Amino acid sequence: MKLTQLEYFCVAARYHNITKAAKELFVTQPSISNAIKALEEEFGVNLFFRNNNKLTLTPEGELFYKSAEGLLAHADSVEMEFHELRKKITPIRIGIPPMLGTIYLPELYLSLKENFPEVDFRLFEFGSIKACDLVLEEKLDIAIVNAEQPAIDKCNSRIIDTEDLYFCVAPDHPLAEQKTILLTMLANEPLILFNTDSVQVMTLTRQFKAVGVTPRVILNTSQITTLINMVKSGHVGTFLYRSIVEAHPDIVGIPVMPSIEQRIGVIWKKGKYQNTTAEKVIKYIENF
Incomplete structure (x- = not known):
């Protein structure tokens, strides 16, 4: 299960239509269909009732939709948190x-x-x-x-x-x-x-x-x-x-x-933890 698959599934569920979901996400229709199919195969359930071009969530799909929305919201929160953390990185x-x-x-x-x-x-x-x-x-x-x-x-x-x-x-x-x-x-x-x-x-x-x-x-x-x-x-x-x-x-x-x-x-203290960025800076100075 990937976050991209969850995103495609949730947008398709909101629009009840793969074509509209693909247009919203700027991806191809097969990308949406394949993501839904992969989720259904992974968990062994049908997530949608399919009636011509209309998609309707099954009972299992409704439960999955709530969980997927929560996971995506949490992922967005984590991303924002780390973007803010990046702004507060201690200077070198x-x-x-x-x-x-x-x-x-x-x-x-x-x-x-x-x-x-x-x-x-x-x-x-x-x-x-x-x-x-x-x-x-x-x-x-x-x-x-x-x-x-x-x-x-x-x-x-x-x-x-x-x-x-x-x-x-x-x-x-x-x-x-x-x-x-x-x-x-x-x-x-x-x-x-x-x-x-x-x-x-x-x-x-x-x-x-x-x-x-x-x-x-x-x-x-x-x-x-x-x-x-x-x-x-x-x-x-x-x-x-x-x-x-x-x-x-x-x-x-x-x-x-x-x-x-x-x-x-170029010198730095023995035994002091150096984060990845500091290590890259040291290596860069070494080769400058």
Whole structure:
């Protein structure tokens, strides 16, 4: 027994005629006849007396009609209830660091809205370490982060990209003509870096320490615009992801040797239930 069969039966019962029922439902007459026949065979009863083109409910048909109407009304109620529930779906909260936001936004957000129009996405800008902590505290559902951090093991994660760090300067900087840069060459160079709690800066600190250099950092900032504008002034250098360098032709990006590769990952809390939509969003971001 299918809801469609019940609907066809009830409309035929109201019109007492298969032709009129088919016209009302925008289906063929055989579709109505076959639905009624299938119900009669399934339950082993005759639902209608047939007199030429007129249909009249049998006693069994009258009982079945009342039950069928109740089932259809209940199905409509359930459908409406879940449509309302869909409108109240909890938003998906996504964290992303400022530098990665420069790479992935607004394209990622626009693509998510196009592919998941019913989902209310809320984006929050946090550094990778803070975003990871907020995922563990369930204040974020998903985050896109620099995966080169110890806390990454506390989360479920999937690597979605890799980015090399380039040393960046203005075109008129004395080092702008270099084909590659060794960290030892930067011992006396004024640098501007992101805040000290960023994964990128922690990585650079380890790399400088490994070659015996104490970097000359004149400013730590959380604002990528400030960082890039300072570099354009021609007096300082910084480190940026390759993708950011490619988007700013007015600065020079020089590969670092040996290369400093950073893995980018999407993370979510281990053991936390993720509904089907959230799982699809995670998979979509992974393949973005």
